[in-house]
Amino acid sequence: MSTTAQAGLPPVIGLSSYRVQADWGVWHAQADLLNSLYARSVEAAGAVAVLLPQHGDRAAGVVERLDGLIISGGSDVDPARYGADRHPQTQAARPERDAWELALLDRAAALGTPVLGICRGLQVMAVHAGGTLEQHLPDVVGHDQHSPGGDAYGWVPVVTAARSTVRALVGAELQVNCHHHQSVVAHPGLVATAHAADGTVEALEDPERPFWLGVQWHPEHGDDHGLFRGLAQAALRHREG
Template sequence: MSRPVIGLSAYREQAAWGVWHAQADLLNSLYARSVEAAGGIPVLLPPQAEDGAGVVERLDGLIISGGSDVEPVRYGAESDPRTQAPRPDRDAWELALLDRAAALGTPVLGICRGLQVMAVHAGGTLQQHLPDVVGHDEHSPGGDAFGWVPVATAERSLVRTLVGADLQVNCHHHQSVAVHPGLVATAHAADGTVEALEDPDRPFWLGVQWHPEHGDDHGLFRGLVERGLKS
């Protein structure tokens, strides 16, 4: 049996390697390694024209990866001064990928920003600066540091079948999901932050607010790859 092909949305950034300083298409290799560890074949999907989203037809699964803040205009809000500079190319690309995945029934896993993109795709909104709501910065301590927060998953949820009932997760986000029409919140942090969303009408349409690629538990990736085998 062939290994499922899993697409990963990627950055297009100014980068340096060897003697070169140029734009590059890149993603932390932990994402691809996690897909490989789960039995899949990772393929990077850098931002491009929205009609390129037809590539989803060739995939067995899709991951919307972490990254910068979603542009607030996408959910009808004005930008908070603490919201990062917009990346309209990536927003448009990932929303187009989700459009195609929804039409085809492609399994989808959203990670960190990916969860937030899935909420916006569903017509939802984001809280632009989470510390204003929860009163602390444990979800993103600053710089390149990760926060560690306790998370409880809902009974009979997909996320619970993949990672268990209670866990400590590593996270790096200063924004969070506020409104998520059509999606069910199936995990929360102790402070009430939405940590997972699922579409109950789809076999595998799951987003999580944490970064599972930085841990040793590849349950979420295995679930996506196994679902891709059945698609």
């Protein structure tokens, strides 16, 4: 579709998804899925959400059809991706998902496609940049407030950096809900633009790109949709630019 034909249409945002064993109706089978709060948040921001199941080596062609990209939350990144041995608390590796999301980021970086990383997505962005992760955050901070256990979300106060994209979208201070036991340590080329009180990196940005932002929390579970609006606006500019 030409740029002229796309004028007036909402931007299309791709969301990476899980491939897991699932149950629905009478079925028990492998499924490609994602919590519907992601799509609802994208839709509330005025964009169209499209789930991106793992497609092997087709990431380049997929990203070329998108106006923006979300690397969504999920299980731990394989520590082999950043040259580390597996911690006993690290979840089983999902190499196909790691490879798929890293390939999506490769193409998004080449095309200048706006990207928002959420929770695991932030960590994937850091690893994509050549960074490393802390595999079990309670070992470092001495508490489990970032992930209380089970399906419970933690509530953590976060301070954003002055003149950052994340501050422009969500403000200087906010309470965020989170569910992660890992965190970013090294993030070459990316700038940490939000932190929790215990020092945990809560947001990363690439200052050389128009919109390349990851957050450690789950904005789709909160009342604030500023991050999704920011992505949708950046996606529209990207398409029209």
